[in-house]
Amino acid sequence: MIIGQRKPLKRIFEMLDPYDRILIAGCGSCVTVCMSGGLKEAEETAAVLRLHRQAEGRPVEVRARVVERQCEPEFLETLDADLPHFQVVLSLACGVGVQRYSLFRPGKLILPGLDTLGSGLPVRQGLWEEVCLGCGDCLLDQTAGVCPITRCAKGLLNGPCGGSRNGRCEANTENHCAWQIIYDRLAARGELNLLEEYRPPKDWSRGHWGGPRRLEREDMPIV
Amino acid sequence: MEKVGLFTPIKINKLVLKNRIMMSPAFSNSAAPGGFVTDWTLRHYQKRAAAGVGLVMVEHTGVSGYYIHGGNRLQISTDLHVPGLARLARVIKEAGAAAGLQIAHSIHGVGLKPEDLPKRVILEMIREFIEGARRAYEAGFDVVELHFAHTYTMADLLSRRTNKRLDEYGGDVYGRMKAHREIINGIREMMGPEVTLFARICADEFVIGGNTLKQSRVIAGELEKMGVDCIDVTVGVRFDDGGLKGYSDLRGKPTVEYEDGPNLYLAEDIKRHVGVPVIAVGKLGNPEFAASVIEQGRVDMVAMARPLLADDKWVKKVQAGRPDLVRTCVCCNSCLYKRRHPDDPIRCMERECARCLACLRNCPYRLPFINEKGRLEFGNEWCDECGMCAGLCPARVVRFQADPQYDWVSRQVEPAVKKLSPGQRRVLVITCASGPYRCDDKFLPGGLAHSAALVRVPCPGRVETVQMIRILELGVDGILLAGCRSEENPECKYRHHHPWAPHRVRRAGRILEEAGLSHKVIAHISLTGLEALDLAGVTRNFLNGLEVNNRVGEADDHRPEETA
Numbered sequence: 001m002i003i004g005q006r007k008p009l010k011r012i013f014e015m016l017d018p019y020d021r022i023l024i025a026g027c028g029s030c031v032t033v034c035m036s037g038g039l040k041e042a043e044e045t046a047a048v049l050r051l052h053r054q055a056e057g058r059p060v061e062v063r064a065r066v067v068e069r070q071c072e073p074e075f076l077e078t079l080d081a082d083l084p085h086f087q088v089v090l091s092l093a094c095g096v097g098v099q100r101y102s103l104f105r106p107g108k109l110i111l112p113g114l115d116t117l118g119s120g121l122p123v124r125q126g127l128w129e130e131v132c133l134g135c136g137d138c139l140l141d142q143t144a145g146v147c148p149i150t151r152c153a154k155g156l157l158n159g160p161c162g163g164s165r166n167g168r169c170e171a172n173t174e175n176h177c178a179w180q181i182i183y184d185r186l187a188a189r190g191e192l193n194l195l196e197e198y199r200p201p202k203d204w205s206r207g208h209w210g211g212p213r214r215l216e217r218e219d220m221p222i223v
Numbered sequence: 224m225e226k227v228g229l230f231t232p233i234k235i236n237k238l239v240l241k242n243r244i245m246m247s248p249a250f251s252n253s254a255a256p257g258g259f260v261t262d263w264t265l266r267h268y269q270k271r272a273a274a275g276v277g278l279v280m281v282e283h284t285g286v287s288g289y290y291i292h293g294g295n296r297l298q299i300s301t302d303l304h305v306p307g308l309a310r311l312a313r314v315i316k317e318a319g320a321a322a323g324l325q326i327a328h329s330i331h332g333v334g335l336k337p338e339d340l341p342k343r344v345i346l347e348m349i350r351e352f353i354e355g356a357r358r359a360y361e362a363g364f365d366v367v368e369l370h371f372a373h374t375y376t377m378a379d380l381l382s383r384r385t386n387k388r389l390d391e392y393g394g395d396v397y398g399r400m401k402a403h404r405e406i407i408n409g410i411r412e413m414m415g416p417e418v419t420l421f422a423r424i425c426a427d428e429f430v431i432g433g434n435t436l437k438q439s440r441v442i443a444g445e446l447e448k449m450g451v452d453c454i455d456v457t458v459g460v461r462f463d464d465g466g467l468k469g470y471s472d473l474r475g476k477p478t479v480e481y482e483d484g485p486n487l488y489l490a491e492d493i494k495r496h497v498g499v500p501v502i503a504v505g506k507l508g509n510p511e512f513a514a515s516v517i518e519q520g521r522v523d524m525v526a527m528a529r530p531l532l533a534d535d536k537w538v539k540k541v542q543a544g545r546p547d548l549v550r551t552c553v554c555c556n557s558c559l560y561k562r563r564h565p566d567d568p569i570r571c572m573e574r575e576c577a578r579c580l581a582c583l584r585n586c587p588y589r590l591p592f593i594n595e596k597g598r599l600e601f602g603n604e605w606c607d608e609c610g611m612c613a614g615l616c617p618a619r620v621v622r623f624q625a626d627p628q629y630d631w632v633s634r635q636v637e638p639a640v641k642k643l644s645p646g647q648r649r650v651l652v653i654t655c656a657s658g659p660y661r662c663d664d665k666f667l668p669g670g671l672a673h674s675a676a677l678v679r680v681p682c683p684g685r686v687e688t689v690q691m692i693r694i695l696e697l698g699v700d701g702i703l704l705a706g707c708r709s710e711e712n713p714e715c716k717y718r719h720h721h722p723w724a725p726h727r728v729r730r731a732g733r734i735l736e737e738a739g740l741s742h743k744v745i746a747h748i749s750l751t752g753l754e755a756l757d758l759a760g761v762t763r764n765f766l767n768g769l770e771v772n773n774r775v776g777e778a779d780d781h782r783p784e785e786t787a
């Protein structure tokens with residue numbers, strides 16, 4: 001799922017500084033699950049914003065709402081009744097949701113309240129980690145289910161680099177060496193021979209670097 | 224004798240219903256200004272009728288244009304309302320169900336009590352009910368249900384607690400029923416004996432001094448004698464002592480912690496005291512249970528409100544032998560209380576669950592589970608109401624009567640804080656309400672009454688970060704969460720919350736720091752037995768500490784925090 005993190009509150013306060021009627025819109029899917037942009041966080045952001053303005057002596061009207069998924073216009077429509085009253089919307093959805101909302105309601109200023117951190121998994125309760133960059137050419141079949149593009153600091157296709165110590169990455173010892181994990185998992189499966197195969201450079205044009213990608217199902221237009 | 228089941232037809236007066244399932248009258252908040260039927264109203268009822276409900280009882284519809292209840296309610300107060308209602312009756316009947324209309328009158332809606340009403344208003348109301356019934360039958364409804372229950376005028380008159388009238392419309396249970404008798408007589412005189420007339424009553428009001436079975440048995444018996452064809456037995460939803468979302472209200476819409484059919488025993492009892500058919504309502508959405516209620520002859524029909532909101536095709540699926548497909552109502556009451564906008568029509572909000580599984584992972588009793596259909600379900604039969612799930616649910620789907628509730632800050636904290644003197648430093652102390660660490664208000668004297676407020680919760684660990692920030696918004700300078708030492712209190716039902724307090728305090732502290740509001744202090748402390756006895760001293764230390772120590776998340780404490 002998509003993970004994201006609330007922007008630093010200072011930044012949020014700055015963005016919202018000129019306004020005194022603000023709608024904070026949470027998203028009920030991915031970012032609710034990673035506990036950064038659901039109803040509860042919308043309420044929390046609203047409360048701290050009011051507190052901040054209280055301290056500044058400039059009261060503000062903030063309402064916290066949530067829709068099931070901000071990336072779908074039909075869900076966003078359920079906020080329409082409130083919209084005229086508010087000068088600005090702070091969206092706590094991922095970047096997808098924020099863009100969808102601004103495109104859908106071009107007359108309204110929709111500001112991002114989260115920094116999107118990509119596609120991640122819950123490592124344990126309260127900790128999420130990015131694990132997939134969406135490179136467009138998945139190679140998990142060759143790497144024992146661990147993505148070196150995302151998790152190896154150097155994005156090596158033919159790792160390891162030789163710099164890892166005690167299973168840690170030399171670029172940042174906080175991180176586990178992806179290739180060490182790949183090695184251990186392949187060894188456990190008796191598939192170390194996969195490491196001997198040379199993997200030629202990937203077709204990066206299928207990744208983001210070829211410009212935004214599209215997915216189309218020709219059998220799915222609304223007719 | 225032939226075996227009777229959910230799908231056995233039933234004849235009431237001259238009306239034959241194809242099965243024993245009634246869509247319980249439930250306000251849909253869909254009327255246009257003035258109380259007119261809208262397309263939304265039509266679709267709402269049409270869908271349920273088309274899915275096989277035997278009798279669709281349309282919601283609370285006001286017989287008066289003045290004494291109406293809040294919300295976008297339907298009205299039948301003038302002839303202008305008839306064409307819309309006639310369309311409604313027609314779409315329901317064309318979809319294959321019988322159509323009923325519940326008619327009601329609400330002085331509660333305008334803030335009055337029975338004793339405030341001049342006799343003229345009572346007589347007028349009686350006439351309005353009779354006119355309303357006439358219009359309903361003329362609009363094509365097969366059944367009219369008189370709303371003699373819940374928080375409305377006719378129940379106010381019936382109630383032992385609220386009817387304090389000294390004239391003939393008050394007094395003993397017969398006097399309290401005089402208006403009802405006149406309404407029913409009037410309808411029968413005007414429409415004859417063949418129209419089908421139901422009455423909905425509260426078998427138990429669930430308020431102190433309110434009607435219980437003792438009165439409602441008499442009421443039901445009298446209604447039968449007056450010519451009512453069927454008694455629809457509900458309970459509660461009286462706002463006299465608990466208010467909205469209070470106990471009585473909650474009994475009428477039983478929430479997650481109740482077993483199936485918690486009010487069935489009351490309907491069963493009424494059935495033993497009358498000869499006409501009796502309908503039961505309240506958490507009957509479990510198909511197996513609903514069927515067993517009819518098969519065992521406990522009542523004659525079952526009514527469902529929320530289960531049909533959660534799944535409009537409930538009947539169709541059950542009749543097709545696929546109860547496994549039913550989308551279950553989790554009894555969160557969000558449909559009524561968590562509408563996104565006050566003008567939004569009523570619909571099931573349960574799908575707002577983000578399936579984050581926090582409830583499943585953190586319930587100390589491992590009750591929520593993934594069922595064989597791969598869906599998340601609450602195994603609430605064994606729920607201890609510890610409130611862990613409610614405190615963690617990021618989508619705020621799980622909300623029930625476990626403190627501190629969703630609206631705890633405005634309901635409990637705000638009044639307590641308001642009593643403090645604004646001129647000086649003010650703090651809120653949150654202590655636990657259970658176990659040997661329960662502290663009493665005696666700590667307030669000693670010069671603290673103006674600067675410290677005390678609020679109790681089952682466990683301070685249950686107070687959410689967002690609630691802490693909302694409390695600061697009320698203007699206090701600091702919050703002290705004073706919990707117990709869990710190792711000294713191993714029996715506490717809420718002990719599972721205990722470890723959360725330092726985490727939540729830390730997060731709140733980080734948020735304050737980020738926002739540049741570090742002059743506000745939130746601290747957590749685990750009281751020793753001695754400190755619990757001297758909470759005033761602990762509070763005074765905390766207050767003094769506020770002056771010197773502006774660091775967040777740290778009590779001014781002389782000893783290290785052992786839980787952090």
Ligand SMILES: Cc1cc2nc3c(=O)[nH]c(=O)nc-3n(C[C@H](O)[C@H](O)[C@H](O)COP(=O)(O)O)c2cc1C
Binds near residue numbers: 248505
């Ligand atoms: C949204 C909602 C609206 C309701 N409106 C009415 C109403 O207009 N008249 C009435 O008699 N009962 C009303 N009730 C009570 C229901 O008819 C029913 O008695 C109660 O919800 C318990 O049944 P259930 O468990 O099947 O929902 C309402 C309940 C809900 C949830």
Ligand code: SF4
Binds near residue numbers: 030098
């Ligand atoms: S906007 Fe869409 S993609 Fe983004 S968090 Fe919400 S549901 Fe997920």
Ligand code: SF4
Binds near residue numbers: 529533551557559572
């Ligand atoms: S919102 Fe909750 S109580 Fe209402 S129908 Fe849906 S699940 Fe049931």
Ligand code: SF4
Binds near residue numbers: 585588607
């Ligand atoms: S209230 Fe407590 S016991 Fe009940 S389901 Fe929630 S976490 Fe489990």
Ligand code: SF4
Binds near residue numbers: 576577578582583599
């Ligand atoms: S905690 Fe709330 S959102 Fe998460 S799965 Fe449970 S009910 Fe759904």
